[in-house]
Amino acid sequence: MPRLLFAGTPAYAVPTLIALVNAGYSIAAVYTQPDRPAGRGQKLQISPVKEYAASIELPIEQPLNFKDPAAVAQLNQYAADLMIVIAYGLLLPPAVLTAPRLGCINLHASLLPRWRGAAPIQRAILAGDNATGVDLMQMDAGLDTGPLLARQVVEIPPDATAGSLHDQLAAVSADLLIRHLPAVLAGQCVATPQPAAGALYAKKLTKAEAQLDWQQPAAVLDRHIRALNPWPVAQTRLGGDTLRIWAAQPLPAPAADAATNAVTPSPGQVIATSAAGITVATGDGHLLITQLQPPGKRVLTAAEFLNARNLTGVTLD
Template sequence: MKALSIVFAGTPEFSVPALEALLDSRHQVVAVYTQPDRPAGRGRRLAMSPVKQCALRHGLPVEQPGSLRDPAAVQDLARRAADLMVVAAYGLILPPAVLALPRLGCVNIHASLLPRWRGAAPIQRAILAGDQVSGVTIMQMDAGLDTGPMLLERRCPIELRDTAATLHDRLAALGADAIVQAVDALAIGTAQARPQPETDVTYAAKLRKEEALIDWSVSACQIDRQVRAFNPWPIAETRWEGRQLRIWEAYCEDVPTMTGAMGGTMAVPGRVMAADAMGLRVATGRGMLRVTQVQIAGRKVQPAADFVNAYRLEGVVLGT
């Protein structure tokens, strides 16, 4: 098998396993493209992306153009004369001039089973929607938004307690394995691209921080999915005595919520029906939500059982 020369483009932690897998393969990564260093942390100091850190550990050339529409960036990429460009959560748009440069084109590792969840946040949107299965798709890139023909798919169940963080890690590992298989097939000429179905297309819009605010009038199961989908960012939250209360972990108790008296307290959505060693039991539009990990603004995450030892919560209506 002929070894391919590859330019790798990626930025976040999701991309790192794929880069490392390619470095362990017979193929040669000739350069790494990643987004420019960004301010991070309380000190707002410039921080390198996880991909840049990985590339530097391996002594790889790193390029960080602000845009690939810059003619100088395109010329630099052309000088690499790569057979293939592998993209994994890079975060910059590849214009047609870049897509046409590598001999075998550009392929992308996308964290969904296309055409479901094209776009920026496929992992979180899959959990929010209650999907039972996810996966990765290796696709040949074109000028559209995740619309190119598919080279390879790998499926992965979404477990009942999966968060965006746990599903992210499994899909990153799955994508790393799949990209090596796809690149090997491209190298020997056996890769067969097939068009995406034109039906059942969904779009995974970028997450907005406002989506983290809990609406207690919806079902406990919907809120449970919201809590899991927004962990580790932006973290589902509610209001408590005018303060931000983040909910890091919760699960639904699928029992009817009475709108009348329950233990002498009205079970209106958001009301804390019990606060004990098991955490907070909160009424919703349907069912009860058991909250097990919380965080007050400016404090560390703590078990809800510890939180209720410090504050009187029973009977309080959250979200007000």
């Protein structure tokens, strides 16, 4: 039975670890990020991977990084055949990449070389990509630059959020690994270098990206909202309040009727409200807001929000 090491941190990695355990593979140790303070109380939070590994009593390692020779020495002591990495959050140095007999393989949520880096799911939605997927690669010293061993392409549904696509690709990652791991362990997977052209970097999302720009077309704003759901969540300003926008859909602007001498609404102006949602003018087309969250409140449907507030003619910014 091959000895495996597993390295992962967020919820995205958990289905793959579960799949390995259920398939009967021997996990010598699980590597995950150190516990860190989070939330208002700044209490130490353990990673989802650690939570699952602890629940089935797998050995757990949490080095701050691998600059400490002791961390590399500890990894070497496991005498692993292969290390499986998925959303671990650390760039592995050559001493780690070459420690297991067969090196390290990584599952990455994009079609490489497009969207290397920390936020491939969100960046694919923001860019309006029609497809993404999961790549299984042999790791090298670069950031998601290693040769490809296997791939599963996934179409991006037009209503996909970062959350829904995350869950879909997490399941695809687990399935892809279990299907190809026997060939990897047997040395039967052919490693194909990534194409030289088309590389894009998927930088980590920040809260500063949450603000909606109503000058943008409705289709762009729709992608923005879906890509930032569930974090950090798109937002707009209503007077002195910040409204978080959880769900919306783009609408084409109706054709102008010259005979009516109608004034074209400015971007951000609320032009209609109904039980279906709040219709806002944009730089091109209209956006129908269907779910939103006032400060300190739960997420509301547009109809619930409108029960307490009239927005007709108001401008969001």
